[in-house]
Amino acid sequence: MNVRRAFARGARSARLVGVIAFGLAQMASPRAEAQTFSFHPPGDLVPGSGEGRVDDVVYVPGMLFPIDGRAYSNSQVYGNGGLYGPGGGQCDEVNFSYPWRDNYCEKRSWDMPLCPAGIGHQGQDIRAETCTKDLHWAVASVDGTITSIGSYSVYLTSADGTRHDYLHMDSVQVAVGQKVKRGDKVGRVSNNFGGTATTVHLHFNLRQNVAGLGLVYVPPYTSLVASYALDKAAPPPRGTLEVADCDWLGGWALDPETPDSAVSVELRIDGAEATQEQRVTAARPREDLCETLGSCDHAFEAATPLSLHDGAPHELRADIVDPMNGERHELLESPATLTCGPIVPRGVRRPLDSAARKAWKLSRFWDGLPADASDLAVGDALPAEPSAFVDPSDPSRLWIVDGERRRELPASRALAWHLEVSSLSTADAATLTLPVGLPLRERPMLTEVSGASFLIDDTEEKPSVVATTTGGGATSETASCTVGGARSLTPAALVGLAGVLALARARRSRPRSR
Amino acid sequence: MRSRLFIALLGLAACESRTPSLEEAPPPDPQAAAEAAPVEFAATPPREAPPKVAPTDVRTPEWPAERDEFARSRLTDAARVEVDRSPLPALVVAETKLLASTVVTTGPHWYSATSRDGGLTTTLHGTRLAHQHAHIPPASGRSAVRGQPAFVTENEGIVSAAWVEGGVAYALDVECRDRDDARCHGEGFVVGLASRLVFVGGHGGAR
Numbered sequence: 001m002n003v004r005r006a007f008a009r010g011a012r013s014a015r016l017v018g019v020i021a022f023g024l025a026q027m028a029s030p031r032a033e034a035q036t037f038s039f040h041p042p043g044d045l046v047p048g049s050g051e052g053r054v055d056d057v058v059y060v061p062g063m064l065f066p067i068d069g070r071a072y073s074n075s076q077v078y079g080n081g082g083l084y085g086p087g088g089g090q091c092d093e094v095n096f097s098y099p100w101r102d103n104y105c106e107k108r109s110w111d112m113p114l115c116p117a118g119i120g121h122q123g124q125d126i127r128a129e130t131c132t133k134d135l136h137w138a139v140a141s142v143d144g145t146i147t148s149i150g151s152y153s154v155y156l157t158s159a160d161g162t163r164h165d166y167l168h169m170d171s172v173q174v175a176v177g178q179k180v181k182r183g184d185k186v187g188r189v190s191n192n193f194g195g196t197a198t199t200v201h202l203h204f205n206l207r208q209n210v211a212g213l214g215l216v217y218v219p220p221y222t223s224l225v226a227s228y229a230l231d232k233a234a235p236p237p238r239g240t241l242e243v244a245d246c247d248w249l250g251g252w253a254l255d256p257e258t259p260d261s262a263v264s265v266e267l268r269i270d271g272a273e274a275t276q277e278q279r280v281t282a283a284r285p286r287e288d289l290c291e292t293l294g295s296c297d298h299a300f301e302a303a304t305p306l307s308l309h310d311g312a313p314h315e316l317r318a319d320i321v322d323p324m325n326g327e328r329h330e331l332l333e334s335p336a337t338l339t340c341g342p343i344v345p346r347g348v349r350r351p352l353d354s355a356a357r358k359a360w361k362l363s364r365f366w367d368g369l370p371a372d373a374s375d376l377a378v379g380d381a382l383p384a385e386p387s388a389f390v391d392p393s394d395p396s397r398l399w400i401v402d403g404e405r406r407r408e409l410p411a412s413r414a415l416a417w418h419l420e421v422s423s424l425s426t427a428d429a430a431t432l433t434l435p436v437g438l439p440l441r442e443r444p445m446l447t448e449v450s451g452a453s454f455l456i457d458d459t460e461e462k463p464s465v466v467a468t469t470t471g472g473g474a475t476s477e478t479a480s481c482t483v484g485g486a487r488s489l490t491p492a493a494l495v496g497l498a499g500v501l502a503l504a505r506a507r508r509s510r511p512r513s514r
Numbered sequence: 515m516r517s518r519l520f521i522a523l524l525g526l527a528a529c530e531s532r533t534p535s536l537e538e539a540p541p542p543d544p545q546a547a548a549e550a551a552p553v554e555f556a557a558t559p560p561r562e563a564p565p566k567v568a569p570t571d572v573r574t575p576e577w578p579a580e581r582d583e584f585a586r587s588r589l590t591d592a593a594r595v596e597v598d599r600s601p602l603p604a605l606v607v608a609e610t611k612l613l614a615s616t617v618v619t620t621g622p623h624w625y626s627a628t629s630r631d632g633g634l635t636t637t638l639h640g641t642r643l644a645h646q647h648a649h650i651p652p653a654s655g656r657s658a659v660r661g662q663p664a665f666v667t668e669n670e671g672i673v674s675a676a677w678v679e680g681g682v683a684y685a686l687d688v689e690c691r692d693r694d695d696a697r698c699h700g701e702g703f704v705v706g707l708a709s710r711l712v713f714v715g716g717h718g719g720a721r
């Protein structure tokens with residue numbers, strides 16, 4: 001049955017038809033396989049669950065679908081795991097699959113003037129993308145005002161007085177009287193039911209003043225179908241912030257509309273606007289993403305900005321900025337709160353001019369030490385640009401030429417130095433004959449004194465390296481807290497340590513199951 | 515046996531499993547009418563005109579003659595300011611405990627007042643804008659509220675009464691934190707509460 005025929009059945013008009021017909025097969029999720037959105041016609045309830053209202057009118061045209069991500073409209077009572085369902089559990093896969101099913105006017109005993117039986121269910125039950133409670137966001141379907149928050153309800157009223165009711169949420173983000181915009185977070189889909197748990201779902205009502213009746217619950221199903229089709233046909237960019245600690249950030253991000261292109265993830269700190277440098281590109285290949293997303297190159301990772309290492313808590317929010325319209329789409333698991341111990345600078349500060357700073361890709365956000373380093377002695381200038389090579393006998397080891405020396409850097413820390421291992425060439429014989437200097441620190445540390453830029457580095461006389469911490473305590477830059485690169489470590493130990501670091505990072509960046 | 519118990523528990527936990535209506539409802543008949551095939555979206559959609567917004571009609575409210583100054587004085591300053599912006603007669607639940615917690619919000623054509631007292635949340639919503647849906651015939655509710663026919667319904671344990679008074683459509687919802695709270699069972703409490711609503715002001719109202 002095609003869309004036109006389906007709606008012609010009850011049709012006073014084919015209002016819904018014009019806005020709903022297209023595929024969702026490209027809508028990617030790391031969990032679910034691509035499915036094509038389909039739905040039973042309005043009023044077609046689960047057989048035996050009552051008489052539905054055959055009504056194709058979209059009562060709230062142009063609204064936004066009230067749940068972020070995929071969703072599944074179907075009955076909680078007559079579906080799997082429901083009191084009158086066929087058995088199974090609420091988390092059964094069938095409840096999280098298409099086609100959708102209307103359950104407005106499903107059997108109940110209270111007055112419902114728009115239901116054929118005069119009684120019935122007032123709204124629509126909607127499950128989010130997964131069965132996990134308190135994870136998926138319910139969002140404002142229209143611009144409006146929050147007019148009530150009860151024990152398990154939130155009412156959003158639009159300018160024309162239509163009320164949009166959200167039930168059973170947790171983590172409510174709004175307050176009574178608050179003005180919200182379409183897409184603002186309202187709460188998380190959950191099972192809150194006044195002290196008694198229900199299944200994990202959003203119960204969504206539309207209440208409108210209908211001439212000749214008064215304030216009644218109007219059918220929400222058609223408005224939901226239309227909005228879902230519109231919203232999800234062009235599914236928004238999405239992803240997950242999987243790792244966020246004081247050492248490393250990582251995750252994945254994708255714009256399903258352009259799955260072969262990389263997207264940028266913008267990092268905002270403490271709600272401040274982000275600058276251009278506060279972006280990382282989600283273009284790194286990751287094997288586990290290939291199957292689930294349909295293409296592999298959507299991971300991102302970066303050393304946690306050094307500017308956060310001041311001992312204070314910081315909220316780090318990660319958004320994909322839609323290149324089409326500039327809209328931000330927050331990653332799942334974002335925001336994260338980080339409290340990273342301050343770092344006491346040690347060593348020398350090596351001058352670098354603006355050209356060198358650009359060549360080394362050093363930035364105040366990523367590499368800037370939030371501490372005064374003016375007391376440090378000034379060393380020799382940093383090379384004008386990085387000369388980095390892969391060790392021909394051990395690809396996990398890089399060599400960075402620094403004047404007359406070559407300095408070692410584990411390949412696992414290349415990203416922290418803004419180096420792409422895949423773009424580096426192998427060290428030639430001349431490089432390998434250079435004397436070995438101190439290993440490079442795990443990450444660069446930029447400081448500014450009187451407007452001039454310096455890289456804080458170790459000296460041959462007094463080696464020290466940075467150690468990152470996750471606590472609030474200060475990190476003293478001495479050899480005693482070396483994580484990598486101290487002179488006392490043998491090359492073999494360094495390789496082993498690099499392996500451990502790489503393994504640890506790989507484990508942290510494994511996608512979380514949902 | 516354990517799996518049956520688990521299924522039964524899940525069923526009990528399901529959405530409206532504790533509503534009287536469901537307990538009265540018979541289980542679905544497996545021999546019920548054959549299912550219609552679901553609608554699947556075509557890859558190339560027909561593009562027709564987007565759905566139209568239903569025409570609306572903004573009613574002119576009839577304003578009550580007198581304000582209840584005692585109830586008005588029990589509102590917070592912020593609530594009184596908002597009441598005076600109401601484009602329609604602002605009614606509030608007259609219970610003293612609820613008055614102090616009342617938060618009022620208004621829109622171009624609507625007014626809302628919500629109050630909380632312990633486990634009880636009340637929300638009064640009123641609007642003067644009516645949507646004209648030509649395919650919906652007029653009807654009157656079986657109950658009576660403030661001398662007007664009213665629809666009383668229960669939405670996920672939230673009992674709601676809706677009526678039209680002085681050209682304005684009102685609905686009063688009562689929601690209980692404890693699902694066993696008698697105030698959220700049956701229409702007695704909500705109808706009684708509605709009967710005690712008092713007029714406290716509004717833009718264009720009498721002083």
